Amino acid sequence: MFVDQVKVFVRGGDGGNGMVAFRREKYVPHGGPAGGDGGRGGDVIFRVDEGLRTLMDFRYQRHFKAKRGENGRSKGQHGANAEPLIVRVPPGTVVKNADTGEVIADLTVHGQEAVIARGGRGGRGNMRFATPVNPAPEIAENGEPGEELWVELELKLLADVGLVGYPSVGKSTLLAVVSAARPKIGAYHFTTLSPNLGVVDVGDGRSFVLADLPGLIEGAHEGVGLGHQFLRHVERTRVLIHVIDMAGSEGRDPWEDWKQINQELKLYRESLAERPQVVAANKMDLPNAEEHLQAFREKVGPDIPVYPISAATRQGLRELIYGVADLLDRIPKQPSIEAEQDETYRVYKSKPPEEPFTIRRENDVFVVQGERVERLLKRTNFQYHDSVRRFARIMKEMGVEDALREKGAKEGDTIRIGDMEFELTD
Structure with a gap:
């Protein structure tokens, strides 16, 4: 699990x-x-x-x-x-x-x-x-x-490369054929319910960690489907491989799928859409894939590398893996998004001084609250008379006794601090 x-x-x-x-x-x-x-x-x-x-x-x-x-x-x-x-x-x-x-x-x-x-x-x-x-x-x-x-x-998984795309486009199959990972593979949506990691050996002494992540759907940035579970892990990756069913085997439009996934990434976090990305045009062994690929390349432009592959027949996988390895060599070791997350770093800000104590009345009991007063109470050992006198002296120096008198406390009234009760005396 x-x-x-x-x-x-x-x-x-x-x-x-x-x-x-x-x-x-x-x-x-x-x-x-x-x-x-x-x-x-x-x-x-x-x-x-x-x-x-x-x-x-x-x-x-x-x-x-x-x-x-x-x-x-x-x-x-x-x-x-x-x-x-x-x-x-x-x-x-x-x-x-x-x-x-x-x-x-x-x-x-x-x-x-x-x-x-x-x-x-x-x-x-x-x-x-x-x-x-x-x-x-x-x-x-x-x-x-x-x-x-x-x-x-x-x-948040620390993978070099993440596989993104709609469910059932072949991400798990791709991970299985390029690494030693053995993810669960099935012909239905959301076969992958949790991330799978595999180490890809490029063959020239280089290697990288590849993560197969649960499929995205429209509305993922709002938590629809497995949205938040998926997008949390995308944050750490340095490169994204966008796997697209170029054959449109389920009646989907490859170009619309590419636009929608990138839109979900952008809506979740603006800088995710700017993460280095390559397109794995999968299922090229199926009919209509070549026609869809030509139209897709015209729309996506020359800036996004597109690698036609077939995870089932292993067509084009060598070119894809080498291209991703070369891209990893050119970008920083840590994803840029981590430097942009202000929440990652603890920022200590000066806080306005709090009131040393507050007093409220509950029926006939006067309740004294305050961090310093309660800390003093916890640190005082009431077994010794000198400790009790020291506690009373410090409370008086803090102005607690005068404040109680102003609130109407009289001789013999019960004063509660934390879990302990005292009797007000002169």
């Missing part, structure tokens, strides 16, 4: 907790704080493996979670950082945020890596909070939770 689009969940590892500890040594009666920091949680990293060709493995495992960092230790020892979780993906994988559609990474080269979900920072131990005023603090932070998100993986 060929799988080219999946949705998976990734989560970075949580940071380890900091530790509250003190020196316990002989002849050191007033040992200071000695609690170490927690280790950082592991990142989830996607790495390209050229040995993979589909996203099939993700059909059976859809959740990836990195390990947690170790907690801090006594004697000032820091917890170990967690190892990153490496997830192997095939070349040509585009990773998108499933909620926003933002492109996180475009992975094309063997060994290329991208951090998809970062691990949380480790919490600080009480060594970090010693001051002249409080030389022995009982304060330690919890580790930050790791990033978590749903991502969509989309595979």
Whole structure:
């Protein structure tokens, strides 16, 4: 089975907790704080493996979670950082945020890596909070939770040459006779439901990867038929072989077919219609093919190379393969469309500063929300009195207490932050 689009969940590892500890040594009666920091949680990293060709493995495992960092230790020892979780993906994988559609990474080269979900920072131990005023603090932070998100993986084949054309024009037969690939071949539309790849040996030391893609029909750019599944893979190819049934064996007009397919490519993405293209005038062994070929050449003009072939009898295949190989030698290694896709590159823009917190009322409960407030809550270890006092002091410095009073909160009212509830006191 060929799988080219999946949705998976990734989560970075949580940071380890900091530790509250003190020196316990002989002849050191007033040992200071000695609690170490927690280790950082592991990142989830996607790495390209050229040995993979589909996203099939993700059909059976859809959740990836990195390990947690170790907690801090006594004697000032820091917890170990967690190892990153490496997830192997095939070349040509585009990773998108499933909620926003933002492109996180475009992975094309063997060994290329991208951090998809970062691990949380480790919490600080009480060594970090010693001051002249409080030389022995009982304060330690919890580790930050790791990033978590749903991502969509989309595979775009990395083939040098793509076969385009209407269904049943002979694309699969052509792939089978010029390479070692064995695609399914049948005398009905949409025999090819998923892309097939084959390596074509030109015979003079050159070779290229040829992709037989599902047939296009009118409206493909809007997703009609197998449109989007097909056009996604066309984006990566450097050259297109437009296979046309020159005999018009199903009552089709070769010229109209050529125009319609190019129109679908253009409507899907403007630059696709400008991709280098050759025409494989197939089924030349059938009646009326010669007359149609002459008329077609007059209309298409001299700029588009037209190679009369018969995939069934292997007529003209050598000239076609040599012509395509020569064309590949003259064009860049990467398709120009990739440089034009702004979405391929992550652009970080400065965002306007968000409100530090917001307060709303739910019946008798005042709910405080805000990224900084909630992060402080998660990192505070409420087992220690000093940590609770530090949390209250920072909240007061942020203006939360004054804002609650302005909203009508009184002594004894319940305040909710995240999953925890507090009582407002002086």
